[in-house]
Every structure is written in C-alpha cells, then in structure tokens.
Amino acid sequence: PAGVICEIMNDDGSMSRMDDLVRFARQHDLKIGTIRDLISYRREHDHMIERRGQKTFTSRWGGAWTAIAFYNRATGEETMALVKGAIDPSKPTLVRMHMLSIFPDVFGETGERDALVRRAMEIIGEEGSGVLVLLNRPSADYVTRAMQGSGGGAKSDDPDETPIQRDYGGGAQILAELGIREMMLLTNTHHALAALEGYGLSIVGERPID
Numbered sequence: 001p002a003g004v005i006c007e008i009m010n011d012d013g014s015m016s017r018m019d020d021l022v023r024f025a026r027q028h029d030l031k032i033g034t035i036r037d038l039i040s041y042r043r044e045h046d047h048m049i050e051r052r053g054q055k056t057f058t059s060r061w062g063g064a065w066t067a068i069a070f071y072n073r074a075t076g077e078e079t080m081a082l083v084k085g086a087i088d089p090s091k092p093t094l095v096r097m098h099m100l101s102i103f104p105d106v107f108g109e110t111g112e113r114d115a116l117v118r119r120a121m122e123i124i125g126e127e128g129s130g131v132l133v134l135l136n137r138p139s140a141d142y143v144t145r146a147m148q149g150s151g152g153g154a155k156s157d158d159p160d161e162t163p164i165q166r167d168y169g170g171g172a173q174i175l176a177e178l179g180i181r182e183m184m185l186l187t188n189t190h191h192a193l194a195a196l197e198g199y200g201l202s203i204v205g206e207r208p209i210d
Contacts, residue, residue, distance in 0.1 A: 003033070039169075039198025048074050049173045061118050062125025070174050079136065081174050082121070085129030089179045092204045094130030096120040096186035097171045102146045119209045120186050130186075131178060133171045172199040 008016040008024060016024065025032050042048070053069040066083045087093055098117060103109035105117050117132070124130035139145065175183070176199045185206045196202060 036198040048072055049170075049177050051177075052078065059121060061121035065121075068178075070177070072170050072173075075170065077136070077170075079170060079174060080134045081178065082132040082134065083178065084121075084124045084127075084131070087129065087131070087179050089181045092182040092184045093180045094124050094127050094186060094207070095175065095180065095183040096124070096130075096132045096209075098132060098134055100134050100136045102143075116209055123186060123207070123209065131175065131180065133174055135171055172196060172201055176200050 008021060010016050010020055021032055024030070050071050050073065051068060052071045055067045056064065057067065058064050062084060064084075068081045068083060070079050070081060071077075072079065098105075098120065101113055104111060104113040104115075108114070117134075120132055124132060181200060182202050182204045185203055186209055187206055188208050190206060
C-alpha cells in the first residue's frame with residue numbers, strides 16, 4: 001500500500017474541494033484520507049502525550065489550581081496545563097490556549113498581551129472550572145528572542161494567533177487527555193480551526209478576555 005499527500009486542481013485551475021475530490025476518487029478508484037482521519041488514527045495507535053508531574057497551589061488569580069506537566073513524545077517538549085475545578089465531559093469547558101511570553105506574562109510588560117494570563121485565570125476562577133494550557137517552545141536563544149519581541153519563539157502580529165494556529169495540535173491532545181469534549185474558548189480573536197474532531201474536540205463558542 002502507498003499514500004500520497006498532494007493538492008488536486010480542477011480542470012478550470014481552481015483547487016479541488018471535498019465534493020470534487022470524492023468524485024475524482026470514485027472515477028479513479030482511489031481512497032481518500034482526511035487530516036481528521038490521520039489524527040484519529042494516530043490518537044488510537046500512537047499515544048504521544050504523557051503526564052509527568054502534578055502540583056496543587058493557590059493563586060491570587062482564581063484561587064485553587066492543579067498544575068499538570070505533560071510530555072510530548074514527538075517533540076520532546078513539556079507543556080503545563082492549569083486545571084481549575086472538576087472537568088465535566090458532558091458540558092462545555094472554559095479553555096484558554098496561551099503561548100508563554102516572558103515579558104508580558106512574567107514581568108507585566110504593557111501592550112497587547114498585557115495581563116492575558118492573569119485575566120484568563122481570574123475568569124476561569126469566577127466560572128469555577130476550566131483549563132489554561134501554557135504552550136512553550138524553549139530554545140537556546142529563548143531570552144534573546146524574548147527581548148527582540150518574538151516571545152521566545154513565537155512571531156505573530158496577532159497576540160492570539162500563534163498558540164492556536166501553530167501549536168494547537170499538542171494542546172488539543174492535552175485537552176483530550178483531560179477529558180474535555182466541548183470548549184468555550186477564552187480569546188480576543190476569532191479562530192477557525194480544522195480537524196479538531198480528530199481529537200474528539202469541538203468549539204461551541206468564544207468568550208473575550210476583557
């Protein structure tokens with residue numbers, strides 16, 4: 001068996017959509033696999049996320065939390081999830097996916113990202129339950145990149161774009177591991193995410209961080 005990842009064009013030069021691809025596959029006796037199918041297969045056969053540590057603490061921002069360290073076997077990176085209260089898979093969970101940036105998040109630098117972590121924790125605390133996933137991509141030049149305004153590895157004109165568009169896959173695996181099914185995203189920017197169903201997740205709404 002063999003597989004090919006490619007872009008297929010229609011006769012008029014436009015990019016083929018799913019309906020076009022289904023007709024093409026039937027015409028040439030081919031099978032189609034979507035990104036969602038690939039994610040579902042890997043979730044079933046390759047368990048990439050494992051818990052490595054856990055700590056409970058009380059914060060001025062939202063009260064009692066449980067911090068859980070997750071290790072990604074594919075990337076060799078650790079990610080922290082802050083969990084507030086009990087996760088009920090039958091109900092939407094308030095979720096913030098956040099790319100750590102040392103100056104605004106640690107030192108309180110003013111700007112677009114000012115107080116996003118604090119406000120997210122306060123909002124989740126008021127709600128009584130929810131999850132804050134702190135995405136991080138450490139590198140040898142992390143401090144220098146942070147000083148240059150790239151957040152230690154994240155370059156984006158939109159302060160919310162990087163964690164969602166580039167790293168949501170790892171975060172999505174963590175959310176699935178925590179038993180989350182439906183999410184209410186804490187974000188100041190609208191996001192259209194593909195293939196979340198492959199992780200068993202869906203976004204039911206968005207809530208601004210004010």
